[in-house]
Amino acid sequence: xxxxxxxxxxxxxxxxxxxxxxxxxxxxxxxxxxxxxxxxxxxxxxxxxxxxxxxxxxxxxxxxxxxxxxxxxxxxxxxxxxxxxxxxxxxxxxxxxxxxxxxxxxxxxxxxxxxxxxxxxxxxxxxxxxxxxxxxxxxxxxxxxxxxxxxxxxxxxxxxxxxxxxxxxxxxxxxxxxxxxxx
Amino acid sequence: xxxxxxxxxxxxxxxxxxxxxxxxxxxxxxxxxxxxxxxxxxxxxxxxxxxxxxxxxxxxxxxxxxxxxxxxxxxxxxxxxxxxxxxxxxxxxxxxxxxxxxxxxxxxxxxxxxxxxxxxxxxxxxxxxxxxxxxxxxxxxxxxxxxxxxxxxxxxxxxxxxxxxxxxxxxxxxxxxxxxxxx
Ligand SMILES: [Zn+2]
Ligand SMILES: [Zn+2]
Numbered sequence: 112x113x114x115x116x117x118x119x120x121x122x123x124x125x126x127x128x129x130x131x132x133x134x135x136x137x138x139x140x141x142x143x144x145x146x147x148x149x150x151x152x153x154x155x156x157x158x159x160x161x162x163x164x165x166x167x168x169x170x171x172x173x174x175x176x177x178x179x180x181x182x183x184x185x186x187x188x189x190x191x192x193x194x195x196x197x198x199x200x201x202x203x204x205x206x207x208x209x210x211x212x213x214x215x216x217x218x219x220x221x222x223x224x225x226x227x228x229x230x231x232x233x234x235x236x237x238x239x240x241x242x243x244x245x246x247x248x249x250x251x252x253x254x255x256x257x258x259x260x261x262x263x264x265x266x267x268x269x270x271x272x273x274x275x276x277x278x279x280x281x282x283x284x285x286x287x288x289x290x291x292x293x294x
Numbered sequence: 295x296x297x298x299x300x301x302x303x304x305x306x307x308x309x310x311x312x313x314x315x316x317x318x319x320x321x322x323x324x325x326x327x328x329x330x331x332x333x334x335x336x337x338x339x340x341x342x343x344x345x346x347x348x349x350x351x352x353x354x355x356x357x358x359x360x361x362x363x364x365x366x367x368x369x370x371x372x373x374x375x376x377x378x379x380x381x382x383x384x385x386x387x388x389x390x391x392x393x394x395x396x397x398x399x400x401x402x403x404x405x406x407x408x409x410x411x412x413x414x415x416x417x418x419x420x421x422x423x424x425x426x427x428x429x430x431x432x433x434x435x436x437x438x439x440x441x442x443x444x445x446x447x448x449x450x451x452x453x454x455x456x457x458x459x460x461x462x463x464x465x466x467x468x469x470x471x472x473x474x475x476x477x
Contacts, residue, residue, distance in 0.1 A: 137426040164428060165451060167381065170353065268348060
């Protein structure tokens with residue numbers, strides 16, 4: 112849960128990033144920017160801002176903002192039975208993002224996990240994405256990402272989003288209620 | 295089929311539109327911009343430029359450019375048996391696009407079909423999309439669209455794209471070979 116003041120501050124910061132990235136949002140969209148704090152009460156370090164453009168049964172597209180060094184914590188999108196998990200492509204639009212996936216550990220990675228959460232970051236193959244660069248993640252693969260020092264704007268093109276089914280490495284994380292009371 | 299010279303000219307024009315829209319492409323992407331002329335040998339009027347970001351079995355994302363008054367001709371994405379047809383969301387990023395779908399005819403629509411192709415434009419409910427505005431099309435629904443006088447850049451978020459299965463109202467249209475010899 113974040114306060115109404117914190118929501119306003121982060122949503123406005125996100126709007127500035129969208130503007131810098133040349134991304135136009137409607138007034139209605141600006142009023143429904145979401146903040147994910149992942150339940151850790153430390154949104155500056157573990158959190159992200161986003162606007163969901165569309166999320167039907169088959170297709171989802173959103174635009175995420177991460178402030179400088181802000182982190183989306185490690186998770187995966189599990190398949191269940193015959194139902195394949197979420198597939199997502201991240202495309203960097205502004206700034207720089209470091210994406211970490213399973214595979215051989217990158218020596219001297221650029222990022223450190225948020226303080227106190229180190230145990231819950233286990234994949235260390237680093238993929239650096241600058242504007243125009245992208246990476247596709249298939250279901251059931253652990254990943255996390257962190258903005259560089261200028262923050263970042265990232266488009267996500269994916270199958271249907273259901274945050275409830277995301278599996279986070281950190282058992283303290285709750286993904287569901289993103290926005291605070293009264294918003 | 296378009297000439298190599300025409301390809302270069304249109305691809306460069308598309309790059310300028312992407313730049314104006316604040317969209318960053320990698321060098322590799324700029325070199326694989328596609329031109330769809332729909333086989334009508336009149337690409338200035340019936341055609342579009344595009345870059346496909348990703349097209350997996352489940353998710354497709356692309357960014358289209360239409361020059362002033364350039365038209366994507368009327369078509370639909372049919373379902374076949376249990377397999378649902380393509381679903382697409384168009385999001386205007388720059389300029390203005392007029393999208394036409396089935397429904398009550400809009401009085402005094404802003405666009406006219408390309409000269410000589412009038413018979414193959416049958417749906418006339420007009421949806422105007424300005425930057426930040428979007429519209430989702432479900433399978434099996436006829437649609438066509440035309441850029442306004444400033445041209446347009448449109449993101450498309452969709453399920454898997456298979457141009458071969460698109461059904462065009464105009465029987466003269468061939469969608470497949472987009473780029474001319476040697477490119
Ligand atoms: Zn994910
Ligand atoms: Zn279509």
